């Protein structure tokens with residue numbers, strides 16, 4: 001499958017601030033790719049580099065096969081870009097906005113435009129400056145979806161919107177998803193877990209992981225081991241166990257490369273006399289908290305486990 005977005009060793013600095021530090025990213029065609037990370041992680045910077053609003057300091061990015069530094073007017077007929085603080089011609093009505101945009105896009109689909117107006121319940125004769133934030137986002141979505149772009153790029157599209165508007169926007173997006181690739185940044189992990197196919201996690205400008213949602217949620221498990229005796233100290237902790245802690249006879253940790261057969265073997269070998277070993281799936285939010293707190297995201301090769309850390313609890 002072709003990568004619709006590809007970056008290689010992409011870096012961007014602002015003076016001494018490193019906003020992106022060597023990001024290698026591939027977004028496959030047809031994906032709904034969610035880029036997540038804390039405030040200041042570099043999400044907006046990455047999106048702005050892709051949209052040629054910022055230039056890379058080093059490394060490269062391609063979008064729909066075009067070097068990001070060359071992305072210009074004609075390429076935006078294939079890209080729908082909506083940002084959190086979308087600048088719009090405030091004096092225009094929604095009708096005026098759609099009439100205006102229609103001229104720029106050869107692929108503009110008037111039947112789809114009408115469908116989006118109905119779906120988003122857009123007040124056609126109201127000026128943008130008199131509309132709520134949610135209504136303005138819906139107008140921005142409609143004007144970006146109506147020309148059936150091959151790629152939709154959304155920077156924090158859902159932040160600050162009420163649940164009803166969020167659902168309307170997500171539904172509108174998902175209806176377009178079969179024919180497009182979606183790349184969005186978000187803080188709302190519970191929401192993106194429900195509809196994204198891929199997820200990437202940026203931390204301090206580094207992409208800690210980038211993978212299919214199903215593979216990510218399959219490889220993380222919360223494990224609670226109850227022993228017959230108090231947990232020995234120091235206790236050797238393999239590098240792929242995160243947030244390991246113990247209280248008396250109970251040891252808890254997050255397994256970051258869980259695969260049922262291998263993990264059961266590993267656990268049985270480490271805890272031959274365990275009273276109970278409970279393994280629970282984790283929400284995306286719980287996974288990110290575990291990764292963020294431990295600063296460790298990639299599955300670590302088994303060989304590295306020969307040098308276990310020590311549990312200091």
Ligand SMILES: Nc1ncnc2c1ncn2[C@@H]1O[C@H](COP(=O)(O)OP(=O)(O)OP(=O)(O)O)[C@@H](O)[C@H]1O
Nearest residue numbers: 014017018019037038039040041042043044045046
């Ligand atoms: N135009 C700019 N000038 C100077 N520094 C900037 C600029 N834009 C971003 N930065 C810095 O780059 C880093 C990454 O910022 P960025 O806005 O990309 O993060 P983010 O992940 O989008 O954050 P948030 O979730 O808060 O929107 C931050 O340290 C920020 O202060």
